[in-house]
Amino acid sequence: MTTSIKTTISGSILEVTLDRPKANAIDLKTSKIMGEVFAKFRDDPNLRVAILTSSGDKFFCAGWDLKAAADGEAVDGDYGVGGFGGIQELPNLNKPIIAAVNGIACGGGLELAMSADIIIASEDATFALPEILSGTVADAASIKLPKRIPHHIAMELLFTGRWFDVNEAYKWGLINEIVPKKDLLSRARKLAETLASGPPLVYAAIKEIVREAENQDFQKQWKR
Amino acid sequence: MEKVTSRQLKTVDKLYSSEDQLEGARAFSEKRPPVWKGK
Numbered sequence: 001m002t003t004s005i006k007t008t009i010s011g012s013i014l015e016v017t018l019d020r021p022k023a024n025a026i027d028l029k030t031s032k033i034m035g036e037v038f039a040k041f042r043d044d045p046n047l048r049v050a051i052l053t054s055s056g057d058k059f060f061c062a063g064w065d066l067k068a069a070a071d072g073e074a075v076d077g078d079y080g081v082g083g084f085g086g087i088q089e090l091p092n093l094n095k096p097i098i099a100a101v102n103g104i105a106c107g108g109g110l111e112l113a114m115s116a117d118i119i120i121a122s123e124d125a126t127f128a129l130p131e132i133l134s135g136t137v138a139d140a141a142s143i144k145l146p147k148r149i150p151h152h153i154a155m156e157l158l159f160t161g162r163w164f165d166v167n168e169a170y171k172w173g174l175i176n177e178i179v180p181k182k183d184l185l186s187r188a189r190k191l192a193e194t195l196a197s198g199p200p201l202v203y204a205a206i207k208e209i210v211r212e213a214e215n216q217d218f219q220k221q222w223k224r
Numbered sequence: 225m226e227k228v229t230s231r232q233l234k235t236v237d238k239l240y241s242s243e244d245q246l247e248g249a250r251a252f253s254e255k256r257p258p259v260w261k262g263k
Contacts, residue, residue: 070253076231076240135248135258137239 004030005037006055012048013192014041019055023062026108030065031079034086042093048200049192052087052116053100053185060099060125061085063107066134084108088115088140094204096195100188101125102181106163111140114148117207119174120188121166122181127174130161147214149174 006017016037018024026034041047054060064084065073083089085108087097099116106128113119129145131138138145138158146154149172157164169175179187195203231237239245244260251258 066249066252069249133248133258134252135242135245135260137236139236 005033007037009047010189011193012046012196013189014047014050015189016041016050016052017055018053018061021056023059023104024054024056024109025062025065025067026085026112027065027068028073028077028079031084031086032081035080035082035090036086038082038086038090038093042090042095048095048196048203050095050097051100051185051188051192052097052112053188054102057103059103059109060101060105061109061112062104063109063111084140085112085115087112092208094207095200096192096203096207098188098192098195100184101175102184107131107138108140111138111144114141114144114174118176118191120177120179120184120191121169121175122184123166123178124181125166125169126163127165127169128161128163129157132159133161 004018004020006019008015008017016034018026018030018034020026020030038050041050080086081090082093087093088111096118097116099113099119101113101119101121103122103124104126105113105121106126107130110127110129129138129141142158145158148154153172156162166175166178170178177187231240243263244258247260248258
């Protein structure tokens with residue numbers, strides 16, 4: 001396993017730490033590794049809950065690695081079994097995932113956080129979807145954001161690429177909790193323990209039902 | 225999601241092979257404001 005993704009297991013809880021200085025940006029290779037990590041998590045009956053966080057002080061994840069892009073990686077290249085960041089398109093991922101956002105989450109980094117089930121964020125976390133500023137589209141966010149926060153706010157954030165802070169994210173219901181930075185991981189672990197003590201079959205059922213409902217909605221719109 | 229990533233939406237397909245998308249990436253790396261042409 002390369003050093004860009006660190007994993008630790010504590011009981012039935014998997015902690016995945018993105019560690020790619022300095023912005024924790026994700027290139028194709030990192031994305032593929034993340035997909036493998038989360039596929040293993042999905043398939044290991046001893047693991048019940050995952051926490052996704054990042055190392056470093058400033059960034060949770062800056063999203064797609066623009067340096068790799070400048071070196072020729074295609075925006076629609078192969079991100080591996082789980083799609084960008086390893087979670088958002090991983091089939092049958094029926095276990096709870098908590099994102100512990102420890103800093104800037106922009107572009108694909110915000111989409112990555114949004115592919116978790118629960119998002120807690122440190123007080124200094126900031127968010128943006130700046131894709132439009134460099135002439136591209138935040139694809140996953142264009143699908144998900146207008147469903148998760150008020151439509152007009154989502155459109156504004158997608159159109160302008162502007163920054164917003166944790167308080168605004170919390171106001172729109174995009175994140176579950178704001179936590180002091182020093183307490184972020186311990187809070188995530190506590191939450192993970194609570195979830196790990198719950199019934200795995202019910203989590204699986206909830207996640208499949210929610211996924212199915214979202215997909216049907218998308219299919220319906222597609223056929224219109 | 226797959227419909228989007230596999231370029232089944234016309235607007236997305238057009239964007240991904242557009243001059244503007246290249247211009248956006250270039251402007252970003254050159255730290256200058258992008259000039260959009262709509263093509």
